[in-house]
Amino acid sequence: MNSNVHHRKPRLVFFQWDHQPNANAAGYLLLHMQQQAKCLATHFDVVIISRDCDYAEICDRYEPDLTLFESGYRSHGSRRIKITNTNTHVAVPKLGLHNADPWCDRRAGFLSDMEQWGIETYFAIATMTPEYMPAVKENLFVWPNFIDPEVYHDYGQQKVIPVTLTGQVYGLYPWRQTVFPMIRDRYPCLVSPQHAYESKLASQLLSGEAYARALNASLVVPTCGTMGGEVVRKHFEIPGAKACLVTERTAAVEAAGFVDMENCVFVDGHNVVERLDYLFAHPDEIQRITTAGHSLIHSRHTVNHRPQIYQWFLLNKGLQFGEKIIQSGPFGELAKVKRVAKHESVHIVGKASDRALLNQGDLLLEQDRVGEAKHCYARCLDYVSYLPEAKFRLAICALREGDADRAYDLLVDLVKVTVIEYGAVDPDPVEWAYFLLALICKGQLERARRLQDFYPSLSHEEFRRARLVIAQLGCSGGVVAGLYGRERKSIHQVPDRSDSEWLTWFDNILERCQQPDLANVLRQAPAGGSGTSAKVTAPYFKGDAGWRLRLYSGVDGLMVKLRLTNLRPNVPPLPEFRYLRHLVRALVPKSQRGAMRWIRTALSWPPV
Structure with a gap:
């Protein structure tokens, strides 16, 4: 037998979106996708499939040891591919890759994809993703960002640029909004234009070697990890190209190994000028910090330092009953542990600004201080204008204020994002449940009944309760008991209530939405059954439409x-x-x- 057989790399089929060059897209986005494939190739024989395909045919042709499915991407000119027959070749392990920001509004689409493809284990590129998708964090690992050392290294450029300011500066980046103007108004700067990903001018932005050389010619380069306290590629690209990283102190950045005044400089709006004045007055300090930052990146954060997917593959092959796989941290290795030991993966518990506002709003809403809660949720949209958790909670506030039309419009928009803009097979189960409830609150009970089975694979506790309401209001023929199948995961967290508490809550919502007849029937209906003895007949088709x-x-x-x-x-x-x-x-x-x-x-x- 050929000895090379024993040493061949395992074959990985990577179902990657069609990220073909787009004349209007930022060049660095395509580079990121290429670098992900390059990183996987350090451990696998990688076959990339970027077209609509039949999974069974692909597996028959390439005989993979592992398959990886990219999903949840917020397209910037890329095309989501269609994959059929994923229920075949069950012996081949499958992984999902959430290749997006943790707060992305395509997360519900990602979870729908995973359900349709029969995938139960996921990797994410963002360290904060477990905090944004807590329903799946037990099976979620981090394959964090990195650099390609062939692009980001010391080119020996003369340090002719005191400060380079690069990256977008808007609500998502509050640290940059505060710090960048203070730096720009005081020091000579090379300022990159803030073209959005989708802008026709995005292709003019520096990328690849040109960008790396500009960084290498700079003394200091500030960046941040957004309002979520994330570790973005710039955190690694800047010191990787041997420039001094100036950034915000966050738990995720520290988990990556950054230490203030040792291999980077932590600043905020109060001390940025003082610290930069000191550094420019002590060039030897800049050089020392820059050298240490460069060493950190090239020893821990390149394409050669991201074996997590390969580690999972090896561990999963020998996984025994009663064992599970955990990760020691977002940049850490994976290991097997006994389930009885109750060890869990170590995730970053940061101070994401939107999460803090959501929690504050939830406490206010629990106290029926709806106006104040709305203010908190609306402030989340100042950071991320499409944040689904904030929009969903604003819909709940609208129901609490008796504005069923407003709630309905918000929920329609959420469902549209997932099933139309993203193209998932079905929406988030909680969003769909409350869409049906909003219809009921608008007096369109029969319409809700007709739609309740439109997505037959959806199953969730909140959806069960929505169906229970439809049954108790006399628009269903039987008892609704239990879930229809395995509960679908949702990106939303709802208050923990018993059925009786929840029904009392919704009874109150109906009263506020000027549906006293429906509220009265719901109060009289037997718990868990059909309220046919007092059912309300509501017109399905109303008005001119x-x-x-x-x-x-x-x-x-x-x-x-x-x-x-x-x-x-x-x-x-x-x-x-x-x-x-x-x-x-x-x-x-x-x-x-x-x-x-x-x-x-x-x-x-x-x-x-």
């Missing part, structure tokens, strides 16, 4: 009867989700859609 709603409902029902579920859109049959637009896209070839213009005009559809 009734004929359109009948059409949407009828068309969707016809798709089910004709067994065309594979062509049925994954969006609810409602005009606000553009159901017919998605149906036309599924049924009509793109070349023939022009013939449908007369229908679109008659029905006032949006353009296809």
